[in-house]
Amino acid sequence: MDKKNSPSTGFGRTEETLRPDSPILLFDSGVGGLTVLGELRKLLPQAPVIYAADMAGLPYGTKSEAEIAARVAGLLGRMAERYQPRLVCIACNTASTIALGMVRDVLELPIVGTVPAIKTAAALTKTGVFGLLGTEATMRQAYVDDLEHQFAVGKRLLRHGANGLVPLAEAKLRGATISVDAVAQAVKGLVLQHHGGEIDTVVLACTHFPLLEPELRAAFGPNVAFVDGSQGIARRVAHLLEGQGFARTTPDRAVTTGDLADFRRLEDALSRFDLCDLIAF
Numbered sequence: 001m002d003k004k005n006s007p008s009t010g011f012g013r014t015e016e017t018l019r020p021d022s023p024i025l026l027f028d029s030g031v032g033g034l035t036v037l038g039e040l041r042k043l044l045p046q047a048p049v050i051y052a053a054d055m056a057g058l059p060y061g062t063k064s065e066a067e068i069a070a071r072v073a074g075l076l077g078r079m080a081e082r083y084q085p086r087l088v089c090i091a092c093n094t095a096s097t098i099a100l101g102m103v104r105d106v107l108e109l110p111i112v113g114t115v116p117a118i119k120t121a122a123a124l125t126k127t128g129v130f131g132l133l134g135t136e137a138t139m140r141q142a143y144v145d146d147l148e149h150q151f152a153v154g155k156r157l158l159r160h161g162a163n164g165l166v167p168l169a170e171a172k173l174r175g176a177t178i179s180v181d182a183v184a185q186a187v188k189g190l191v192l193q194h195h196g197g198e199i200d201t202v203v204l205a206c207t208h209f210p211l212l213e214p215e216l217r218a219a220f221g222p223n224v225a226f227v228d229g230s231q232g233i234a235r236r237v238a239h240l241l242e243g244q245g246f247a248r249t250t251p252d253r254a255v256t257t258g259d260l261a262d263f264r265r266l267e268d269a270l271s272r273f274d275l276c277d278l279i280a281f
């Protein structure tokens, strides 16, 4: 384990200086990180959390690598300074596969990223053909090529950049009803590929996508299983914070870089994750 991931405290801090109300900073471009927060709450119900949504930068999936890396590293630097988190979790596959190394270089804190669950899916598939759904930016990362070469040897991994699912997930959490047709349209590029009909397992490699799991199940039919990385990420965070004390002194906050009035449309959804104080960054 490297020193930036030392289990008890962040860099340069000792158990004595780490305040029990120091939060975990969970970061995503939008509401996707809530899928990770849901799992984290199960493991660390007492831990104070700041949920940061870069709504002004949403969507990341259509942006260039340079734009995402600069944006994520810059924002997390400013947020870490303002909120003094004990750990930062980048609950976004696009940001993690592009900017994790850079963020680790600039922040003296434990940083947990999000990795597409290719290893899990490769172990699950019976047909030997499995799918990877993420943003277009994630699909083209060398990080993903490496995971494929490492874990999908002898299997067939079909990828599809489904940027269209991101606004659907955002709309769903603002109260909209999402049609199965709209979801099917956004993912049809996966199943229409050669061997696409043999897919029995699909990796949801964008934290927004598990929010659409019922619609995805209906679109893919009963013979396809879905896996995502949220439980593994939550376990990793809990492991790094083992032995630390937690005390929530104020309601957990959700922060947006975007328009606060729009963010308030998410009030119901955010309150289901115990995020009751909505503020602008």
Ligand code: DGL
Binding pocket: 028, 029, 030, 032, 033, 058, 059, 060, 061, 062, 091, 092, 093, 094, 095, 134, 135, 138, 166, 205, 206, 207, 208
């Ligand atoms: N939630 C993000 C991910 O996991 C991406 C959504 C976006 O395009 O901003 O990749």
